[in-house]
């Protein structure tokens with residue numbers, strides 16, 4: 001099974017924004033902001049931020 | 064030297080910056096919500112009825128004007144679901160709550176229209192931008208000036224001399240509104256008053272902003288008005304255009320309005336909470352790495368606003384309760400932030416709790432745009448308070464500080480009279 005854009009077999013994870021509750025689902029990505037489905041958390045660009053409240057990656061935790 | 068901040072101890076502030084006066088101007092009762100919310104923790108998470116009725120106080124919101132049924136959403140889980148599901152629980156309520164005064168803004172728009180508008184200013188409220196641009200350009204200078212004033216003496220009302228002028232000055236300066244005009248501008252944007260007073264105030268504020276927008280269009284500066292007048296907004300079809308003058312103006316009104324009063328009151332609540340818990344204040348003074356979680360905890364424990372409304376767009380079931388389309392739902396932060404299932408001893412302030420999500424800044428697509436700025440302002444202010452006001456304590460010549468403001472809206476301390484040993 002190849003379930004990720006980067007080819008890893010690990011299960012997809014979700015990350016929750018501590019400040020507004022938005023959940024980044026690796027499986028779904030963030031296509032509205034140019035992030036393809038399957039993009040792993042580590043592969044998100046450094047300037048990506050929460051689509052709701054603009055928190056940056058350090059404002060998220062594993063859901 | 065031009066002043067970066069407004070000295071409210073000498074300026075006429077009208078009813079501004081006394082939460083009780085502001086609440087009275089709006090016709091609200093000022094009882095502390097928490098004793099009245101206590102009994103609701105034992106009941107179901109979603110209840111039919113207006114929150115004020117459940118609390119036994121006169122109405123502050125007027126949910127009857129929408130004509131539908133009314134529900135109160137109380138638990139963490141239920142409030143979370145409502146905030147996060149904007150398609151079912153929409154911000155259409157603001158068509159009556161804020162639109163008459165502020166026009167179409169982020170508050171009353173939903174869906175794609177809201178997202179496209181919010182995207183315009185999102186980059187200017189990211190933590191890295193607020194920590195860099197806002198803090199370095201405006202907050203640090205404003206805090207320094209305020210503390211230079213405070214350290215010329217050994218007693219002060221920190222409500223009027225720190226908490227109120229700081230956010231007003233930072234937001235105004237960031238926009239490009241001169242400090243000399245910031246107070247008049249803020250007074251003009253009051254949401255409560257007779258329709259004539261409000262229209263007059265808004266005409267004054269609009270005139271001032273129009274002048275500044277024209278100036279910045281010709282000569283951009285490093286401020287938000289310049290950014291707004293040159294900003295692109297995405298159309299529904301993906302093409303872009305410039306914001307109209309009117310759109311830029313309404314955006315500015317909203318942010319200036321939302322960014323002054325809230326941080327003022329929340330910073331005041333924070334200082335009062337720390338002074339009333341001296342052992343926790345001391346821990347924070349000694350270990351500033353606790354700052355972020357301390358602010359997270361105070362905002363959980365006592366958010367300045369106790370409840371927000373949403374419009375129920377379609378029939379839905381929440382925690383087993385059926386809500387009909389056309390109903391109004393109160394989302395109660397006061398109970399959700401003290402949900403017994405989420406926190407141990409939630410009525411107690413404990414800055415050593417690990418930071419966890421709550422609803423002081425809302426949640427979902429309408430979560431507070433300025434929350435990162437606001438936290439950083441509070442951090443810089445508290446840091447300076449510890450560094451420059453030694454031996455900080457309540458002033459024994461005044462009655463104990465008390466929280467006032469509307470029971471559901473706009474709570475904060477009426478005064479924070481303190482004594483200290485000035486440093487530096």
Ligand code: HEM
Pocket residue numbers: 169170171181234317318319321322323325326327329330366367368371372422423424425426428429430431432433434436437
């Ligand atoms: C401690 C300070 C603050 C608190 C507690 C606070 C709280 C909130 C809350 C709870 C909401 C959501 C309202 C709702 O969902 O109905 C909100 C929205 C908003 N806040 Fe704040 N706020 C604060 C500071 C600020 C600052 C400093 C700014 C800007 C400089 C700001 C700008 C806004 C804006 C523009 C919105 C509307 C967002 C939208 O609807 O998309 N706020 N705020």
